Amino acid sequence: MxxxxxxxxxxxxxxxxxxxxxxxxxxxxxxxxxxxxxxxxxxxxxxxxxxxxxxxxxxxxxxxxxxxxxxxxxxxxxxxxxxxxxxxxxxxxxxxxxxxxxxxxxxxxxxxxxxxxxxxxxxxxxxxxxxxxxxxxxxxxxxxxxxxxxxxxxxxxxxxxxSPADEAFYGLGQHQSEELNMKSKNEDLFQYNTKVSVPFVVSNHNxxxxxxxxxxxxxGNPDGYKQLNNLFTLYDKDGNKGALTGTYTQKDGYQIVRGEDSIYYEFALPDLAKAKAGKDLGVGCLPKGFKLNGSHVTYEGYIESPVDNLYRFILYYAGYMKVYVDGKEVVPQRWRTAWNPNSYKFTVPLRKGVKAKLLVDWYPDGDVSYCGLRAASPRSEVEQxxxxxxxxxxxxxxxxxxxGKNLDDVISGYRTLTGKAQVYPKWALGFWQSRERYKSSADIESTLSEFRKRHIPIDNIVQDWNYWKTDSWGDHTFESSRYPNPQAMLDSVHALNGRFMISVWPKFYSSVKNYKELDAHGWMYHQAVKDSIYDWLGYLGSFYDAYAPGARKMFWRQMDENLYSKYKFGIDAWWMDASEPNVRDCTPMWYRKALSGSTALGSTTEYFNAYSLVNADAIYNGQRSVNPNQRVFLLTRSGFAGEQRYSTATWSGDIGTRWEDMRAQMTAGMNYSISGLPFWGMDQGGFCVENRYVAAQQLYDKTGEENEDLKEWRELQTRWNQFGCFIPLYRTHGQWPLREVWNIAPESHPAYKTIVAYDKLRYRMMPYMYSLAGAVHFNDYTIMRPLVMDFNGDANVYDIKNQWMFGPALMACPVGVYKARSREVYLPKQRGWYDLYTNKYYAGGQTINADAPYDKIPVFVPEGSIIPFGPDMEWSDEKPAELINLYVYQGHDGEFTLYEDEGTNYNYEKGHYSTIKFTYNDKMNTLVIGDLNGNYNGMVKNRRFNIVYHRKGQTVANALDFDNISGTIVKYTGKSLSVKLE
The missing domain is CATH 2.60.40.1760 (glycosyl hydrolase (family 31))
Structure with a gap:
């Protein structure tokens, strides 16, 4: 389209x-x-x-x-x-x-x-x-x-x-401040690494x-965040009016103390300053010649408010950061790598004319780093x-x-306007292995082979950036010394029943042929080249103008000639990185606009947020033009309204490897999903790694010692993989230490065992998940569901940040705190609830303290649920689901529709798919398995259902021991049948 x-x-x-x-x-x-x-x-x-x-x-x-x-x-x-x-x-x-x-x-x-x-x-x-x-x-x-x-x-x-007081707001895309209900919140909407902005908001008022x-x-506040001196009277640490006290202490003891009328050190790139010499960067300047790496910086003093107000602050940070107001820690320690700063929002009530003591405690961990603290102009809470x-x-x-009558109805209206979501390839629901980065075809083949040798389920292996010759970004070719025969590599991946995804950026070095071809038509952005902005590898280049229809066609043709058709359609999916577009990290907003425009349609100022949408159009329509019956699949680092029609999913960018980063992905994923975009994922385990984890892994590699940091690293990876099992895309990725499960921990370690166990569970859930994928297309369904979607009316669920429904039948409750072995779980009042692992029943409308041992996160099933579990598999289409363990939960009427098709092509658009509707009558204890509707090539016409009836008061040691399940097996030939459950 x-x-x-x-x-x-x-x-x-x-x-x-x-x-x-x-x-x-x-x-x-x-x-x-x-x-x-x-x-x-x-x-x-x-x-x-x-x-x-x-x-x-x-x-x-x-x-x-x-x-x-x-x-x-x-x-x-x-x-x-x-x-x-x-x-x-x-x-x-x-x-x-x-x-x-x-x-x-x-x-x-x-x-x-x-x-x-x-x-x-x-x-x-x-x-x-x-x-x-x-x-x-x-x-x-x-x-x-x-x-x-x-x-x-x-x-x-x-x-x-x-907006009445009982209203709650959701959506706006994917943001990183651990906020779910956006009522009374402020959010700037722009695209950036880890930040996805979508101009869509939904209300619990349907x-x-x-x-x-x-x-x-x-x-929220239309005025934006302001510098501290524009809102408050500032005093230094000794009480003198006019500025805060900034104390800069190098690791060698050298110290600088000076007054600070604001804290605005967010874009301290030396090459940017050089490129724009003599122009106002709109940012402050750190002390000249001061060595940030390993230093300690504090900003302290007092802020005095002109009015009584609940002030909303935003902190920009890289390195380690804490913030205190009147001795209270309002921002517990946060960390982010120096090249990829983050932001965090917090509120502080301040009284008119009363000085509040402020301390910003900062430990930069790079030669260039970032720190900024701003606040929104005061507004009444009614107005806010x-x-x-x-x-x-x-x-x-x-x-x-x-x-709408409910929030699913509202999402359906959104897709009426912006386009139907595709049925995503079945393999995309399986496990993906990625890292930054596989450096050769031997890396790719040996890694996938190791998964198969260990019988660990996997579908997709991902080739990240720089498979090309280092100085040839954008030529879309494999460097021959490291990838001597790309076709043989792809054939090997497919022979191992894997899929291959490759990273392609909308970025080109100015020296490559593809840049010059696009540039000849006026389809390259030139500001970065003019300003000599070199990337982190030391080369000069820029991005193409995806807003030009001709540029999109040429961009795809270059990909097709060098990758897709060249290798016999052996590339299964595309990883569209930096699609914000991220011409340059960490630049002021105005300069980001200058770097990426003007566009073919108009100013970048007007078209600032939509680049990933038009870029997705290029690939989706390009691939369908040369191979119309292979499902397109794109993973993009940005996102925008309408991308679902281009079979595009989003991941949350280069997030940090800390517990607060993991928790932030929970709210980020829920709000992204309720923004109408159905497929979302993240770098499980985090991307940017703290030095302490790197050192811990290096020590282990030398001595075999698991020190405290390595113990935490392994638990973090375990908890994050448990979390990832219950979101649309199940993908691990990150910088060193390596993220393959055997590189995280040895086979005997509980981290290894647990990660593999959840991977296997993921594949057992394939009939359930793929049915949800079908519902996304046919019914405008949402897979990752904030609790408000299913339990609207229970005000307790409106801001639960760490629980969600994964489809209609599984409430995932991940653990986001180190060493936690239990956690509070709220069970919505509309249903009773079963523990997935033990079948223990709980009445709804209560908060319980749920067990969360190292090897499990709490997962609960609402009564009336029907869950089809499939066979044990090592890839998504290894075997047909001839036997399905059909879990039925007593206590409420329920239904579920099993959807199946050919998995990788567009024949479903021609009506080639099948459905079976299951209907459970609680009063009659009866399950009706409906007629088999539809037809497709390879369809299972005769199968068995092992109906496992879960009843109140019936607990078991391991309800997910699929090899030892007691149930009622029925043979199904495609005709409706009714089963009395005992």
Missing amino acids: KIAKTLLSVALFLCATSVYSAAYTQHGNFITINVKKQTAHGAKIVRLQVIDDKIIRVESTNESAFKPKQSLIIVPQNAKSNFKVIENGGNVIVSTSEIKAFVDENTGRVTFKDAKGKTILAESNIGGKTFSPFIVPEREIGVDSHLTESQKHGVSWHALFD YGLLWDSYSYCRF GKLSIWSEMTPDMDYYFIA
């Missing part, structure tokens, strides 16, 4: 019946209202578009007419005709069978109500819609300026909606808002709790209101 073009032109309107009244005009499914009482920053025109019974689009402009534009995220929609428009009481009211939209004729304020007249969402009376003219700053345009004057001009807009904007946006969206630059305000 090509990127949808939605041209808002007069021709579109004239194709339908027109209606005119004093208050509005109607052209087909568009209703336009000219606001009567216009203000300088308010809307002049509001236009509604009825998409269907549950979706209404709202466009507003501060100008005299709407500008023509195209949408990158919205697919073509069928015009809705069954709705009514009336004028009543000063409102234009548009009604469908499910919702009503009221537009105030005087102000343009929009209110949404359900069919019974209950308000679902309303723009605020004051400030509901505000506009400011925007002109792209010259420094953001960069050297690739081919913008017309009109392309430099747009609007910044702010939308503000009332609606969603999708805004069609690709620029930098803010959720509203639904607030700000967009930096668009032609107009443009959002879609999506109502």
Whole structure:
């Protein structure tokens, strides 16, 4: 599917019946209202578009007419005709069978109500819609300026909606501050390594808002974070007014003490400073000549607030960092590698005129490092709790209101607008082995062979970056000395029943042929080359302009000629790294824009967040053009609304290897999934490694000694792999120490045994998981589910950050604390719950202290669940599921649909797949196995079901001992049958 073009032109309107009244005009499914009482920053025109019974689009402009534009995220929609428009009481009211939209004729304020007249969402009376003219700053345009004057001009807009106290918000993509419920939170929406921003938010009140904007946006406070001296009166550690005290102590004892009017050392790259000499970088300067690595830096003193307020702070950090306010540790120790800083948010209540003691305690661990502390301008908690969206630059305000009976319904509406998700390849649900990085074909083949020798399940092995000649990034070729026969390598991988994924970046060194070919057509970004920005290997290059249709076609052709068709379609999947695009790490926002534009469509400022979407389009449509029946699969480090239609998944980037990083992935994955994008994963075990773990592994390699750091490393890897078993993508990856399970720990170690055990469980769950993958496509399902999706109405679940449903039947409760051997688990009140491992039953609506020994994390099953477990396998299609252990849980009616197809092709689009529906009647203790519907090549027509009935009060030693299960075996020939469960 090509990127949808939605041209808002007069021709579109004239194709339908027109209606005119004093208050509005109607052209087909568009209703336009000219606001009567216009203000300088308010809307002049509001236009509604009825998409269907549950979706209404709202466009507003501060100008005299709407500008023509195209949408990158919205697919073509069928015009809705069954709705009514009336004028009543000063409102234009548009009604469908499910919702009503009221537009105030005087102000343009929009209110949404359900069919019974209950308000679902309303723009605020004051400030509901505000506009400011925007002109792209010259420094953001960069050297690739081919913008017309009109392309430099747009609007910044702010939308503000009332929100009751009991409302909770989710979505916005993937962020790293361990936040789930985003009510009263601030989140800057831009793409960056470990950060994925999606312009979609959902509410526990069963609606969603999708805004069609690709620029930098803010959720929450529209003003952004400010330097400390812009909000507070500062005092040094001795109480002198004017600045904090900065103390810089090198490891040799040399010390510098100076005043600091802000803490803003976030972009301290020396080559950037050199490249932009004489220009304002918008950042502070660390002491000249001070050696950061191994030093100790403190910022201390007092901050005095002008008002009583709960202040929201954001900390940028690399190295080890703690923050204290009035002696209280408000930020426990955090760490991040120097080249890849992180951010963390926290709140502190401050009182007017009262000095609060501040201490930022920082141990940099690199020659270049980062530290920044800012705060948001004060707002009342009522105002902070509203639904607030700000967009930096668009032609107009443009959002879609999506109502639903539940949150699955809302997600379905989102995919109606942005495109159906594909049925992802079956093997993608299996285990993936990756590392940074396999350096030769021998590495690839020997690693996969070792998995097979050890009988450890695996489907996919991943080739990370730099398989090419070091100075030839972007030529898409294997370096012959290390990969002498790539075709033989691929054949070997496939002979071992594996799949091969390869990393391809949208990045090119300026010396390679592919760069020059793209550049000849004007499809390369030049700012990095002009400014002599060399990458970490010491070479000069840049990224291609994926917004140009011709560039996308050429990019794919280069991949195809050098990789895909060249090796007989033997590459199974693509790893699209750095697709933010990350032309340069750790640069100020304005310079990031200059480095990646202007684009073929307009300024990078306007199109800042959508690069990964158009890049995914290049690969998806490219591969289908040359091999239309092999399923495309992309893994990308960024993500955006609509990527699901390009068979694209996202991983959470180069995260750290610490417990807080693992915990952050739980909320990151849940919010990403509820953003409507169904396939997400992470670097299990973390990517960037602390030096103490490296040293511990080196000691072990020399002496065989497992010191305390190595014990923690192995437990961290174990807990992270347990976590990874219950998310859509099950993939390990990271820097050294090596991440293959035998490199983590020896076979006798509980870490090894546990990781392998969960890997095997993952493959037992394949019938269950692949059915969920089918439901993603056919029913717009979500696999990784925040508890609010299934247990909305139980307020206790609205902000549980470390539990989720993995499909309808498994509640995963990972352990995110070192040495924890139990953890609290909340069991939602709507159901009773069974322990997956022991079958012990618990009533819902309570918090329990669940056992969590080293080798297990708590997993609970809601009563009424039906789970199909398949055979023991070492790869996803090793054997058909002729015998399925069908677990049925007493206490509630239930159903589940088993989905099967050919696993790797698009024949399902032609109707070649099968389903079997299971229905459990709790009152009658009866399971009905429905008819086998559908057909496909290789379908299992006759099979056995071993029905294992789990009942209250029945505990077992090991409910997952599939070799010793007591159940009722029934033979199934495709005809419906009813089984009485005893």
